[in-house]
Amino acid sequence: MNPYVEAGYTAVSCSLGGYAIFLGVRSRQVRLRLAQLRASAQRADGSLEDA
Amino acid sequence: MSRNAKLKRGVGITALVMIALTFWLGLYVTPPAEVMGNLVRMLYIHPPMAWIAYLAYGITTAASLLYLWKRTRRREWDLIAAASAEAGVFFTGLTILTGSIWGRPAWGVWWTWDALLTSTAVLFLLYLGYLALRQVPMSETKRGVRSAIAALVAFIDVPIVHESVYWWKTLHQTPSVLNPSLNVEVHGSMAWTLLLGFVAFTMAYVWMVWTRYETSKRQAELADLEVERAIRERLSVEEVSL
Numbered sequence: 001m002n003p004y005v006e007a008g009y010t011a012v013s014c015s016l017g018g019y020a021i022f023l024g025v026r027s028r029q030v031r032l033r034l035a036q037l038r039a040s041a042q043r044a045d046g047s048l049e050d051a
Numbered sequence: 052m053s054r055n056a057k058l059k060r061g062v063g064i065t066a067l068v069m070i071a072l073t074f075w076l077g078l079y080v081t082p083p084a085e086v087m088g089n090l091v092r093m094l095y096i097h098p099p100m101a102w103i104a105y106l107a108y109g110i111t112t113a114a115s116l117l118y119l120w121k122r123t124r125r126r127e128w129d130l131i132a133a134a135s136a137e138a139g140v141f142f143t144g145l146t147i148l149t150g151s152i153w154g155r156p157a158w159g160v161w162w163t164w165d166a167l168l169t170s171t172a173v174l175f176l177l178y179l180g181y182l183a184l185r186q187v188p189m190s191e192t193k194r195g196v197r198s199a200i201a202a203l204v205a206f207i208d209v210p211i212v213h214e215s216v217y218w219w220k221t222l223h224q225t226p227s228v229l230n231p232s233l234n235v236e237v238h239g240s241m242a243w244t245l246l247l248g249f250v251a252f253t254m255a256y257v258w259m260v261w262t263r264y265e266t267s268k269r270q271a272e273l274a275d276l277e278v279e280r281a282i283r284e285r286l287s288v289e290e291v292s293l
Contacts, residue, residue: 002089002090002092002156004090004152004153005078008093008096008097008153009074009092011152012096012100012145015144015145015148016070019259020258023259023263027262027265027269030266030270030273034269034276037280041276041280
């Protein structure tokens, strides 16, 4: 196989894979942080109601 | 898992399978070209990248217009514009990279200040600027309006990139698929593989924009919640001090 073709396909595969992993990890981080904040907001609302 | 999440996962998996199939067909099944030999295999990845970049900037422009028009102004349009521009920058980068890898054996140079290459580099920089503008701290509406205007200005370069091969004498050949006469200059298994490449990378683009949009929406919600929490903490501190 032509080395330039190999380099091209490798570059595209690595870039697509890397960007997809970045998007997945970032999405998960934000989802977890949002869940944490929502839970703490609910706890704060609950303690206000109790008071 | 919600229906939306399942659908998005389906799009992602389909994109992955189709890209793998494109690579397999492109590398092992399709024949080498008469003149270009095995180098023709770059055809299955390079034009789809350029097509996605055009598509992404088109979506960014449409969403920016919808955001600028006050009757349709919604946070969602601004977030879609940003998500699509990010994918556009990613695919423009890959277009330049794969073009450069193809250019070295075909033209003897990695890069030349050819009209098409230069206007593509300008396009890349314009949308990088758009993404940088979005990072400048300002109110959400102000940021949305300013970046929408920037997106509209940047889009002027898209037809220049596409038409540059006709307007100026360039090293780059005229488009084999997206030409004015719509005369596809590729045939047989090569044409099917190229078509599959277009669909596969479009699916990947849809998955990327969808994921990025959802994350941005959650980030905006997160910012709202953090402001609320800060206000609540401030109020409780004031109550204690009183």
